[in-house]
Amino acid sequence: MKFILFNAREDEKAAIASYQKEHPEITLDIYSEDLTEETMAYMKKGYEAIIVTQVVEIPEAAYRLMKEVGIKVFAARSAGFDMYNLQLLKELGIRFTRVPVYSPFAISEFAFTNAMYLSRDVDLIQNNVETGDFRLKESITSTEIRKKTVGIIGTGNIGRQTAQLFKNSGANVIGYDIYPSKVAEDFLTYVSSVEELVEQSDIISLHVPATKENYHLFNKELFEHAKKNLILVNTARGSLVDTTALLDALDNQQIRAAVIDTYEFEGPYINKKVDLEEITDEVFLRLLKHDRVLYSPHVAFHTHTALENLVHIAIDGARRILLGEEVEEELKLDE
Structure with a gap:
């Protein structure tokens, strides 16, 4: 078997090497570049x-x-697939596989940790410390998590794990999903709508895919339903949130803070060293500079376990499909 791999990153090298060691029958040609009109020339018969x-x-x-x-x-070495042209793959008769579950713990831990960071006002405390202000005062008097309601939108593997972390910490956890899960009910109570969840929640964590139905799920109108102390956590997909509406809601003190790991138009910047002076996206710049936003560059998944699973499961899915095996991770494009 002969495979070609694009977008190889430094942090994936060990995982790629370990897979190659386990499967010497596969010739794997590796390129660090993105697949573009220029690099498509690497693909040969x-x-x-x-x-x-x-x-x-x-x-x-x-x-x-x-x-x-x-x-x-x-x-695809990813769970998401909205960035790929599945309709064209279907027309061409090329089968598609991905990695829907690589480590729910990675993203849920990141969402939980950053939400707790803001919930306990650590950002405000650190700002005070940097100016030599060590006083105890009302602005840094926080509320314990067991006094709060956490809303989980999307209760699949990652959403359930996130709910469990908050539940185990004493929070009241509620959830919304168009496909409710009996398993999730061990950790949360379902509500009937996104609006109901937003109205009740002090913290909201998003774990749904990017679909037409979910596009700008959080918009100006929905932020108007939110509590003033709301912390919004998005480790899912950037298009779930209208970023301008989010920033306006923060500026107008409609909500308290946001954890943003995915930005709708992040493509030109992610996994690159960027000169901040050369960024022309005004909304992105506003996001980066906002003192009530904890921004990270799509790193919530980034653990050793997740990296190894993403690489191994993706390559092995291709290998097994070619061997005629049934692959659970394959997305059936002809159905």
């Missing part, structure tokens, strides 16, 4: 699968070249 993890849009010509050179499987 003989490759049977392509392995990618890419936020930047893949050109249509690259998809068509995959078909021409004989690629049969497109394997």
Whole structure:
């Protein structure tokens, strides 16, 4: 078998090497670049699968070249797939696999930790310390988590694990999902709508995919339903939140703070060293500079366990499909 892998990062090298060691029968050609009109020239006849993890849009010509050179499987080293042209893959007869579950603990721990950081006013305390202000005062008198209600939107693997962390810490946890889970009811109580959840919650953590229905789920109108002390946590997809509406809600003190790990238009910046002076996206700059936003560059998933699972499961999904095996992670495009 001969595979081609794009977007290889330094932090993935150990995981890629360990997979190669386990499967010497696979020839794996590795490139650090994104798949673009320039780098698509790396694809030659003989490759049977392509392995990618890419936020930047893949050109249509690259998809068509995959078909021409004989690629049969497109394997994404990610859970999300909204960045890939599944309709075109379907038309070309190229099968698609991904990694829907790689480590729910990684993202849930990140969401929980950062929410607690803001909930206990650690950001305000640190700001005071930096100016030599060591006084105890009302502005840094926080409320314990057991006195708060945490809302979980999306109660799949990651949402359930996040709910469990908050529940075990003593919070009242509520949830909303168009497909409620009996398992999740061990850790939360379902409410009937997103609006109801927003009205009750002191902390909200998002764990739903980017779909047309979820586009700008959190918008100006929904923020108007929120408590003034709300902390919004988005470790899911940037398009779930209208960022301008979020920043306005923060400025107007409609909500208290936000943890943002995914930004809607992050493609040009993620996993790159960027000169901040050269950023032209005014909304992104406003997000970065806002003192009530705890921003991180799409790193919630980033643990050794998650990296190894993302690499191994993606490559192995392609291998097993080519061997004729049933692969749970495959997204059936012809159904």
